[in-house]
Amino acid sequence: xxxxxxxxxxxxxxxxxSMIDRFRRDFTKDKxxxxxxxxxxxxxxxxxxxxxxxxxxxxxxKCIEVDPHVWSEYIERYPNRKKYKGPKFWRYYDEFLExxxxxxATGNIADTCNNMLFEETIELFPTTPAS
Numbered sequence: 001x002x003x004x005x006x007x008x009x010x011x012x013x014x015x016x017x018s019m020i021d022r023f024r025r026d027f028t029k030d031k032x033x034x035x036x037x038x039x040x041x042x043x044x045x046x047x048x049x050x051x052x053x054x055x056x057x058x059x060x061x062k063c064i065e066v067d068p069h070v071w072s073e074y075i076e077r078y079p080n081r082k083k084y085k086g087p088k089f090w091r092y093y094d095e096f097l098e099x100x101x102x103x104x105a106t107g108n109i110a111d112t113c114n115n116m117l118f119e120e121t122i123e124l125f126p127t128t129p130a131s
Contacts, residue, residue: 036099042089043096049074049084062091 012029019027049055054070057063064085066074075082083089 039092039096040100043093043100045081045084046089046093046096049081057090057093059094061087062093063087064090 012032015032016027016029019025019032049064050057052074054066055074056065058065071085
């Protein structure tokens with residue numbers, strides 16, 4: 001139910017119904033989209049943290065595990081990431097991975113599958129010279 005890095009309209013409808021059924025509150029597609037738009041950049045930072053040597057994730061307590069010395073060195077380098085030490089951002093980490101996927105593209109050559117498939121210059125099945 002994903003397309004081009006985002007969710008399809010059907011997915012938002014299913015999420016909306018599920019949220020209303022589960023929490024008995026009025027959830028709109030726009031509200032869900034806004035929440036996910038906020039969550040995705042945080043997930044990117046969380047993945048970067050998890051790919052840093054010395055960091056681990058505790059799925060039971062929903063928090064990161066890191067030696068205090070490693071954390072202080074990390075915060076010296078990235079002072080705006082102090083907020084990621086506590087459980088606030090990590091409590092839905094597993095769910096974010098499920099929604100957005102466990103991999104992401106970064107950098108100036110990042111591309112989506114849709115863009116790559118419809119680009120005329122891409123060779124879907126590379127050929128190798130016959131020997």
